[in-house]
Amino acid sequence: MAFLEAKQISFLYPEEQNRVLKDVSFTIEQGEFIVLCGPSGSGKSTLLRLMKREIAPHGRLSGEFLLGNQPLSSASKEQIAKDIGMVFQDPENQIVMDNVLEELIFGMENMGASTEEMRKRVAEIVHFFGLEGLLERETHELSGGQKQLVNLASVLLLEPKLLLLDEPTAQLDPVAAREFIGMLQTMNEEFGITVIIAEHRLEELFGIADQAIVLDKGEMIAFDSPRRVIHTLGLNPNHPMYRYLPSPARLYIEHTANMKSEDIPLSVKEGKNWLKHHRIEAMNQVQTDSNYHEELLKLKQIDFQYSKDTNKILNALSLTVYEGEWLSIVGANGTGKSTLLKIMAGLEKVQRGAVIYKGKKVKRQQPTEIGYLPQNPKLFFIQDSIEAELSEIIHFHQMETGQKRMDELLTLFQIEELKNRHPYDVSGGEMQKAALAGVLLPNPKLLLVDEPTKGLDPEAKERFGELLTSLQEQGVTIVMVTHDIEFAAKYATRCAMMFQGAITVEAPSKSFFQGNAFYTTVINRMTRGSNVPDVLTVEEARTSWRIHE
Numbered sequence: 001m002a003f004l005e006a007k008q009i010s011f012l013y014p015e016e017q018n019r020v021l022k023d024v025s026f027t028i029e030q031g032e033f034i035v036l037c038g039p040s041g042s043g044k045s046t047l048l049r050l051m052k053r054e055i056a057p058h059g060r061l062s063g064e065f066l067l068g069n070q071p072l073s074s075a076s077k078e079q080i081a082k083d084i085g086m087v088f089q090d091p092e093n094q095i096v097m098d099n100v101l102e103e104l105i106f107g108m109e110n111m112g113a114s115t116e117e118m119r120k121r122v123a124e125i126v127h128f129f130g131l132e133g134l135l136e137r138e139t140h141e142l143s144g145g146q147k148q149l150v151n152l153a154s155v156l157l158l159e160p161k162l163l164l165l166d167e168p169t170a171q172l173d174p175v176a177a178r179e180f181i182g183m184l185q186t187m188n189e190e191f192g193i194t195v196i197i198a199e200h201r202l203e204e205l206f207g208i209a210d211q212a213i214v215l216d217k218g219e220m221i222a223f224d225s226p227r228r229v230i231h232t233l234g235l236n237p238n239h240p241m242y243r244y245l246p247s248p249a250r251l252y253i254e255h256t257a258n259m260k261s262e263d264i265p266l267s268v269k270e271g272k273n274w275l276k277h278h279r280i281e282a283m284n285q286v287q288t289d290s291n292y293h294e295e296l297l298k299l300k301q302i303d304f305q306y307s308k309d310t311n312k313i314l315n316a317l318s319l320t321v322y323e324g325e326w327l328s329i330v331g332a333n334g335t336g337k338s339t340l341l342k343i344m345a346g347l348e349k350v351q352r353g354a355v356i357y358k359g360k361k362v363k364r365q366q367p368t369e370i371g372y373l374p375q376n377p378k379l380f381f382i383q384d385s386i387e388a389e390l391s392e393i394i395h396f397h398q399m400e401t402g403q404k405r406m407d408e409l410l411t412l413f414q415i416e417e418l419k420n421r422h423p424y425d426v427s428g429g430e431m432q433k434a435a436l437a438g439v440l441l442p443n444p445k446l447l448l449v450d451e452p453t454k455g456l457d458p459e460a461k462e463r464f465g466e467l468l469t470s471l472q473e474q475g476v477t478i479v480m481v482t483h484d485i486e487f488a489a490k491y492a493t494r495c496a497m498m499f500q501g502a503i504t505v506e507a508p509s510k511s512f513f514q515g516n517a518f519y520t521t522v523i524n525r526m527t528r529g530s531n532v533p534d535v536l537t538v539e540e541a542r543t544s545w546r547i548h549e
Helices: 044-051 077-083 100-110 115-129 144-156 174-191 226-234 240-244 247-254 268-275 337-344 386-397 402-412 428-440 458-473 485-491 509-514 522-527 538-544
Strands: 004-012 021-028 033-037 060-067 084-087 162-166 194-198 211-216 219-224 279-282 295-304 314-322 326-330 352-357 370-373 446-450 477-481 494-499 502-508 545-548
Touching: 004 044, 021 044, 021 060, 021 211, 021 219, 033 044, 033 174, 044 060, 044 162, 044 194, 077 084, 084 144, 100 115, 100 144, 115 144, 144 174, 174 194, 211 226, 211 240, 219 226, 226 240, 226 247, 240 458, 247 268, 247 522, 247 538, 268 522, 295 337, 295 477, 314 337, 314 352, 314 477, 314 502, 326 337, 326 458, 326 485, 337 370, 337 446, 337 477, 370 428, 386 402, 386 428, 402 428, 428 446, 428 458, 458 477, 458 485, 485 509, 494 509, 502 509, 522 538, 538 545
Parallel strands: 033 194, 033 211, 084 162, 162 194, 326 477, 326 494, 370 446, 446 477
Antiparallel strands: 004 021, 004 060, 211 219, 279 545, 295 314, 295 352, 494 502
16 A cells, blocks of 8 residues: 555646646655655645645645545544644744744644653654754754754654655755755654655755656656666756756766666765776866956955844954955855845944945945845745836836846746746745846846855756856856855855854865865765866866766
C-alpha cells in the first residue's frame, strides 16, 4: 500500500484561464526523501499547500490525495494538523510566539497534549537539535538559520508522518543551509519521516534524495531517481530545466561523450573521484580588466545600533564602492548585511561615521539616484495589482517613457500575464521579479539589492544576471547582499565578507572565492587540491578546460 498518492491533481485559481497544475499523479512510499523542483510558477508551492488543507489556496481542485489509502479530503482537521507538518520559505511567517520555548510548545498545547508529555517531547527535541542555548531567547533575536531550526523542531514535536518544506533554505547563508539540510537527512534516516521538499538549490539535495519530481508549467515531466532524472534532462542541454542540475552533474555531462546515469556525480566527493580519471589542461583565457578607480560611495568608520540597549550591528565599518562595479557582500545571517544596505540607501542614520555619495554626505533617500530593493519583496507593494504598483511609480517619478519601460521589464521577467494579479497572489519568485521591475523603472545610478535571487529559478537568475550585467555595462553600479554564492561567483566583479559588523576581507571575485573553504562554489570545492586547473563555475570550465579521456 502506498503511503502518499496523488491521483490526477489539477488546480485552477479564481479568475484564471490556465490551470496551475495539470493531471499530476505520483505514488510515494513511507520514509522516502522527495525533491520537488521546477521553474517559478510551475506549481510547486500550490501542490504542497493542497496537501495541507488548512493553508490550501482558493480555487477549483480536481483529483484526490490519499494518505495511507485514506482521502485527505475526508480526514479531520486534527488528523491533518498532526500527520502533515510544513515548513515555509520565510521563517518570519511561521513563528507566532515571542519566546523560543513558548514557540516549541505552541502546537502541542493546541493539540491538547499534557504538561508531562510536552516536557518529555521538548527535552528530546532540544537535545537532538542542540537548542539548549536558545530556549530562553526571544524569537526576534534569532538568526535566520536559528529561526528555521526552531520552526522545524516545532513541527516535528507534533510527530508528523509527512513533512512538507517550501524552499526552507532560501533565506539561509551557505553554512546554515547545509546544516539545515543535514538535519533533514538525519531526521529522515533515523525517524523514517517522509519528506517532500521544494527547492531551487539542488546541489546538496540531489545527493540525498530517493526520488525527484520535476514540474514544468503545471505538468509533471519527470518522476524518478535523481541520477535518472539528470540523465533524462541532460540529453537536452537547451531545456530550461538543465540549469537546475547540480554542478558536478553538469560538469560530467558537458565533458563526457557516452553518458551513463549510474556514473553521474551528485556531490563534491563523487565529482573529485570522477576528475581523478581525466587529464585536464587549461586553455589560454582572456583576462578582463575589472579594476575600478572612481569612488561612487564611501562609508567611513560606521557605527550603528537600533537602540542604546542593544549591541552594535555595525562596528567601525569602512567600505568603498567604485563606479561601474558589481560588489557582492556575503556573510552569515545576522552579521549586519541588510542593515548596511539600508544605510547606503539613506533609510537609516548612523550614530558615528559618514556615508558619502558622489562626494556629498547621504542624509536622506534618493530613489532616482539610489535604487533599493529590500529582502522581503512584500514590503515593496501597496497597490492591488502589479501593474497598478508600477504605474504609481511611473506617476511618482513623472516618467515620460514609463509605460514603454514597464512593458519592457514585464516582458524581460516574463510576468506580463501576472500584471493584473495582486502581488500577494503570485509565487515568491514571481513577486521578486515584480519588485525588481519596480526598482529598475526609474533607472537608478546605484542599485542596492538584498537577496535578489531568493525565490528565483535558475533560468530567471540567468536572465536577471544578464540584465544586471547589461546595466553595469551602461554605467550602473551594483551592490548586492546575497547568500547565493554560485550567482555571485558568476557575475560579481568584487566581493566582500562581513563578520561581527565589519568588512573582514574584500577582493576581486575569483581570488575571493578561491581563497574560501565554505563561502565558495561547489565546482571550486571539487577542483581545489586536485590535478585539474581551479575553476569557480561550470561555465568557466566550459571555456577554459581541454579535457582528455
